[in-house]
Amino acid sequence: MIKKFPLFTGLNPKRASILILTLWVLAFLGMFGLYLNQGIRQKLALVKNLSFRSNLHYIADAGVKRSIIQLVKDKTDFDCLNDVWSNNISVFEDMPVGLGKAVVYYEFTNPQGGKEERYGLIDEERKLNINTASRLNIENLIEVTTKIEEVQAQEIAAAIVDWRDADSELSIPLGSAEDSYYDSLEEPYNCKDDNFQVLEEVLLVKGMNDFIFERLKDFITIYGDGKVNINTAPLEVLMALEVDERIAEKLIEFRAGDDKTEGTSDDHFFQTIQEVVSELSAFANLSESEVACLERLVSLELITTSSMNYTVRVRAEIGQMSRKLVCVVNKKGRFVSWQEP
Numbered sequence: 589m590i591k592k593f594p595l596f597t598g599l600n601p602k603r604a605s606i607l608i609l610t611l612w613v614l615a616f617l618g619m620f621g622l623y624l625n626q627g628i629r630q631k632l633a634l635v636k637n638l639s640f641r642s643n644l645h646y647i648a649d650a651g652v653k654r655s656i657i658q659l660v661k662d663k664t665d666f667d668c669l670n671d672v673w674s675n676n677i678s679v680f681e682d683m684p685v686g687l688g689k690a691v692v693y694y695e696f697t698n699p700q701g702g703k704e705e706r707y708g709l710i711d712e713e714r715k716l717n718i719n720t721a722s723r724l725n726i727e728n729l730i731e732v733t734t735k736i737e738e739v740q741a742q743e744i745a746a747a748i749v750d751w752r753d754a755d756s757e758l759s760i761p762l763g764s765a766e767d768s769y770y771d772s773l774e775e776p777y778n779c780k781d782d783n784f785q786v787l788e789e790v791l792l793v794k795g796m797n798d799f800i801f802e803r804l805k806d807f808i809t810i811y812g813d814g815k816v817n818i819n820t821a822p823l824e825v826l827m828a829l830e831v832d833e834r835i836a837e838k839l840i841e842f843r844a845g846d847d848k849t850e851g852t853s854d855d856h857f858f859q860t861i862q863e864v865v866s867e868l869s870a871f872a873n874l875s876e877s878e879v880a881c882l883e884r885l886v887s888l889e890l891i892t893t894s895s896m897n898y899t900v901r902v903r904a905e906i907g908q909m910s911r912k913l914v915c916v917v918n919k920k921g922r923f924v925s926w927q928e929p
């Protein structure tokens with residue numbers, strides 16, 4: 589059979605066998621080399637990827653730490669939307685770190701109703717605290733933000749209060765929920781009877797769903813002592829506190845200043861809650877009932893002019909690669925929560 593191949597012509601069978609064996613070994617080594625090369629390439633790519641991820645993590649971490657420095661720099665007792673931590677493009681849009689940069693950003697709804705990216709932190713005190721807010725205030729917020737029926741909003745607000753309160757009594761006779769309702773579900777769980785620890789926990793409450801949560805989530809918080817910062821709260825949260833829509837608009841017009849945009853250098857702000865009525869009266873005509881509404885807000889201690897907790901949303905970037913990080917820090921620079929989506 590060997591004689592059929594010219595290459596082997598003249599070789600004795602033993603030498604021909606050695607040659608064939610050698611060729612097989614060389615072919616095998618060649619294929620093994622290719623296999624090794626491919627494996628090494630994959631491993632190098634993995635190491636490179638891990639290295640990028642690790643670098644992105646450190647860049648995001650640096651973004652958070654630089655944000656805390658801005659917070660600590662703010663020495664005033666009151667907080668408003670043109671503070672150094674808020675809407676500060678020169679500091680937060682492009683923080684160079686190592687091979688990349690950190691961007692500290694949030695979504696802002698402009699006066700025309702459009703969405704735009706702004707750079708800085710979000711104080712949690714501009715939101716309604718669902719661990720402390722009254723049933724009525726929660727109901728108001730649900731109605732304003734979701735436009736669902738009043739009865740449905742009432743029932744969800746009651747279920748939120750019953751979820752967090754220690755007892756097992758229904759806060760309204762029909763429509764709310766305690767253990768008996770959650771026990772009867774196809775996949776039962778207990779009513780918590782304790783404070784919300786993460787915002788998404790509210791999705792476990794009877795009546796809550798993704799549609800409502802998506803519209804509500806930017807206006808509710810689980811951080812802080814429950815007082816709303818009147819310098820930073822949006823219209824929806826002011827209305828949740830039973831501030832008439834027209835008064836809430838006047839408050840925001842006051843804050844926005846001559847350029848009618850919040851978060852700019854000409855903004856007005858309240859240094860203390862005691863000056864809210866006098867300052868707003870000097871800016872806009874207030875009726876007796878409007879003054880009474882604001883005085884009630886002050887006397888019930890529902891509002892403050894300072895904030896303590898801030899959400900830092902960081903996007904770390906190296907070229908086309910990016911990584912996000914969201915955390916909440918307090919004004920003393922301590923971490924309250926940390927989340928890497």
Ligand SMILES: [Ca+2]
Pocket residue numbers: 749750751752753754755756757766779781
């Ligand atoms: Ca309860």
Ligand SMILES: [Ca+2]
Pocket residue numbers: 843844845846847848849850851852853854855
């Ligand atoms: Ca302004």
